Amino acid sequence: MSWFIRFNKPFDVLPQFTDRANAETPRSTLSDFIDLPGVYPAGRLDRDSEGLMLLTDNGRLQAQISDPKHKMPKTYWVQVEGSPDAAALKALRDGIDLKDGPTRPAKARLMDEPEDLWPRNPPIRVRQTVPDSWIELTLREGRNRQVRRMTAAVGHPTLRLIRARIGDYTLEGLAPGQWDSLTAPTLDSSPKRKRDRRPRR
Structure with missing residues (x-):
């Protein structure tokens, strides 16, 4: 049986199964929640971020989901300091000039706090004099x-970051630390381009 699962990663959990960097005082990893042989993440999610991860034991499927060329959109719920205005949202949509180059156009909108949102442990830091807001942000790239x-x-x-969707897959029905099994998507069977084997001159 081939496994394809979705997992709601809690805050402060490494997006991997081992913590070789801290052997003496290991941090929480995926192995604390998932006990399936040969399953690996299809893409990453930072330790201080929460939400949806997809995992599989099928190497081709893992590569297909992780490969940016397939452009699977990823949607995030982002709690931020302050109240973004129309100009800030337009900048997020149009692309931001970062140190590693401009970002691709994205979808960005203000949203209400997600319903039935679980508490984060530890809670975010709150400054009484600074309001906070929620943004829904959808990207088709995944830089660090x-x-x-x-x-x-x-x-x-950003105060809190939750990945809510990857492609057609969402967090719906999953509490933090829970996973369930899904029907694996069909692998991309498009033929690979043949390399030109004519001798170079």
Whole structure:
């Protein structure tokens, strides 16, 4: 049987099954929640982020989901400092100039706090004099800490980050630390381009 599962990763859990960097005082990893042989994440989610991860024991499927060329959109619920105005949201949609280059156009909108949202442990830091807001942000790329860098660039640092959707898969019905098994998507069977084997001159 081939496994394809979705998992709601809690805050402060490493997105891997071992913590070789801290052998003496290991941190929480996926192995604390998932006991399936040969299953690996299809993509990553930072330790200080929460939400949806997809995992499989099928190497081709793992590569297909992780490969940016397939452009699976990823939707995040982002709690930020302050109240983003129309200009900040437009900048997120149009693309932000980061140190590693401009981001691709994205979808960004203000949203209410998600319903039935679980408490984070530990809670976010709260400043009584600074309001906070929620943004729904959908990207088709996945650079290192991209969402946090984008919101910071428009003046609204991220306080809490939850990945809510990957492609057609969502967090619906999953509490933090829970996983369930899914029907695996059909693998991309498009033929690979043949390499030109003519001798070079």
